[in-house]
Amino acid sequence: MERLNEEQIAKEMENLADWKRVNEKWVERRYRFKNYLSGVRFVNEIAEYAEKKKHHPFISIDYKVVTLKISSWQAKGLTDLDFEMAEYFNQLYNKAEQ
Amino acid sequence: MERLNEEQIAKEMENLADWKRVNEKWVERRYRFKNYLSGVRFVNEIAEYAEKKKHHPFISIDYKVVTLKISSWQAKGLTDLDFEMAEYFNQLYNKAEQ
Numbered sequence: 754m755e756r757l758n759e760e761q762i763a764k765e766m767e768n769l770a771d772w773k774r775v776n777e778k779w780v781e782r783r784y785r786f787k788n789y790l791s792g793v794r795f796v797n798e799i800a801e802y803a804e805k806k807k808h809h810p811f812i813s814i815d816y817k818v819v820t821l822k823i824s825s826w827q828a829k830g831l832t833d834l835d836f837e838m839a840e841y842f843n844q845l846y847n848k849a850e851q
Numbered sequence: 852m853e854r855l856n857e858e859q860i861a862k863e864m865e866n867l868a869d870w871k872r873v874n875e876k877w878v879e880r881r882y883r884f885k886n887y888l889s890g891v892r893f894v895n896e897i898a899e900y901a902e903k904k905k906h907h908p909f910i911s912i913d914y915k916v917v918t919l920k921i922s923s924w925q926a927k928g929l930t931d932l933d934f935e936m937a938e939y940f941n942q943l944y945n946k947a948e949q
Binding site: 789790793796797800803804809811812813814815816 | 887888891894895898901902907909910911912913914
């Protein structure tokens with residue numbers, strides 16, 4: 754999968770709620786939960802999907818805040834797959850018990 | 852729970868396999884797994900225990916590497932509970948499918 758150029762990335766970011774660009778290669782979102790184990794369940798859903806797609810975001814759990822960071826290391830930047838997955842993670846969060 | 856002093860911490864670190872001191876307040880260990888979902892299962896066990904003890908380590912999942920960082924923010928440093936939990940996490944890892 755090919756790395757997107759700056760123009761393409763800017764367009765994707767416009768359509769992607771609540772994610773921020775960290776640097777050239779990474780985008781990130783922090784998801785807040787009302788309780789710890791809801792965040793952990795969310796992480797399980799993320800992980801299951803990541804394994805299916807063979808594309809694994811960096812995940813951190815800082816009490817009730819789950820942070821996801823995504824990039825395509827093979828493409829050395831951001832690809833369509835990153836944005837497709839980020840959008841899907843947002844949908845999972847919207848359906849989750851927050 | 853009271854913050855341990857440097858001498859007490861040094862003694863605890865001697866008995867705790869594979870954790871390293873990050874700074875005054877934190878200890879850390881990286882756990883490696885042969886596959887991604889084994890690491891995720893380990894995180895679930897960590898989280899369940901953390902919630903029971905009402906003491907939550909910082910957890911990150913970077914593909915097959917799970918990193919735990921632990922500290923007692925209320926005590927502004929390291930306590931007996933931190934070392935008790937770190938030891939328990941090591942036991943969980945030793946029993947886990949790595």
